[in-house]
Amino acid sequence: VKKLLNDVDDLLRQSLDGFGAAHGDLVEVHHEPTFVTRKVAQRAGQVALISGGGSGHEPLHAGFVGSGMLAAACPGEVFTSPTPDQMLAAAQAVDSGAGVLFIVKNYAGDVMNFEMAAEMYTGASATVLVNDDVAVEDSSFTTGRRGVAGTVIVEKIVGAAAVRGADLAACRKLGERANGATRSMGLALTSCTVPAAGTPTFTLAENEIEMGVGIHGEPGRRRIALAPAATLAKDMMDAILNETPAAKGGPVLLLVNGFGGTPLMELYLMYAQAARLCAEHGLKVVRSHVGNVTTSLEMQGCSFTVTALDDDMIGLWDAPVHTAALRWGC
């Protein structure tokens, strides 16, 4: 397998050490168990957001640890859920008296392990489950809809509310509201290769794409022939618009997320398609983001995410954030 690594069994640790060294002003990396915390301690009485999941989706989640977003992230091995001891240690490290909110992507392993951590944790905790992917109900790794790039939006919005002093119940409620307002769908042009497996997770013919792909390369709705960007974009956006709670004329956030191996040039071209389709549907794109925020290693492809906004959520999205992967206002 052609990757930049030393020992495949030590990939996560070495990568996290690099992350910690590159962002030493911002984060602290802990080992045994593995978790990443903010360098600056959480303000007393501020709800601490903790997320986590398999690695290979960088910058998710450690790249979103910092002021205005996550207090801690718990990375598992590549495409493998973190274990409860990681979340427990993270909770103990960052809870500053107002409890911890676990933000969990809806995959069976993550859900189970975060649940166990919440049971083990003696402080106050609550959980928000993210399930924004409209591609499929039930999949290789989950029951119900999968949690994908919309997770970043939930983390950002709730993170800002925590800074403003929202308590644990309010943070949880807002997280559920942000998740409920968010719908995503993606497609893959190529597979990713899990380092420890050494071979591509799936195989596509030269002219074939996976429509509705999951962020672990798991199957989507169907395999179709490669088509012009406008056609592919319409396929994805139709699926999203079919399920979005956004009202006609209403403000939305449009996120075009790259899966890791797609050039920015193509992502911006896809953004142009997505924005046009939103406008044609009567949605008003008032905020947007283009980039790799929830990846699948080196997979080529992208996803669209649409979040129905209101003034409250717009203000929370705009609030200052300082993390390795998202930064504005400070």
Place this chain on the structure above:
Amino acid sequence: VKKLLNDVDDLLRQSLDGFGAAHGDLVEVHHEPTFVTRKVAQRAGQVALISGGGSGHEPLHAGFVGSGMLAAACPGEVFTSPTPDQMLAAAQAVDSGAGVLFIVKNYAGDVMNFEMAAEMYTGASATVLVNDDVAVEDSSFTTGRRGVAGTVIVEKIVGAAAVRGADLAACRKLGERANGATRSMGLALTSCTVPAAGTPTFTLAENEIEMGVGIHGEPGRRRIALAPAATLAKDMMDAILNETPAAKGGPVLLLVNGFGGTPLMELYLMYAQAARLCAEHGLKVVRSHVGNVTTSLEMQGCSFTVTALDDDMIGLWDAPVHTAALRWGC
């Protein structure tokens, strides 16, 4: 060719339109001729920085248009120099009375076309040539060393000086100093595919990499067998350290740049290697950046850049910047 696009001949325009739509608060995209300017007009009497070059290296250069960095960028077709009329129109649009500084990567076509633009332009102009790539002297596209990811550092440092009121001569001199302080080298695990060509630019065996690759996929020093990240990192860093003007104990900026298709996980792992090698050589990494800043479409691989800093350059690097791809302090 498996890419997200509509008409290959219209790829650049459609991508730029998406870029303009996604960053409408920050930039304005102009067509015929093609150039990108800041939305907010340059302050009167502030030197206007203009860069440009072939597309396919995004976010370079349009992603660095904004306050504290470039006043305008001129994108050519993929891996093709922009034409003089683009730079001329950009200069006329953004010169606010203090002249324009062209920042040009050292490729024969770019150098020639920027020179022609400078001759045609009736206002004051000066040029900084960037040639940070230590891999090879002379290459497919150039005489002398190539300009690669170090360009971003030059643009950032000089952009901050322009904000502080440095005049054209001072900006030029600083640009030459920043370039002179900067050395880079890269490697590729896979080729890129130019959309209009439709086939990979070069071919590597399954176990082979191109050491010293250029950002258009042009040849580097040699093809070698894939090796552990520590070995590859040492190869690149030795070449850089052999030519860096950084003094032992001196402060440096370390940039680990992804070529577009490499997962962030691997980039951070490579950062860990690079930072260790700098430390072993007696260099003090006081600033760092990890990410895709100068890409080669979907090429897998990365480059290291080391810039010898002084207090002045540290302050300029830290100064506020607000562009699509780099943002802090505002």
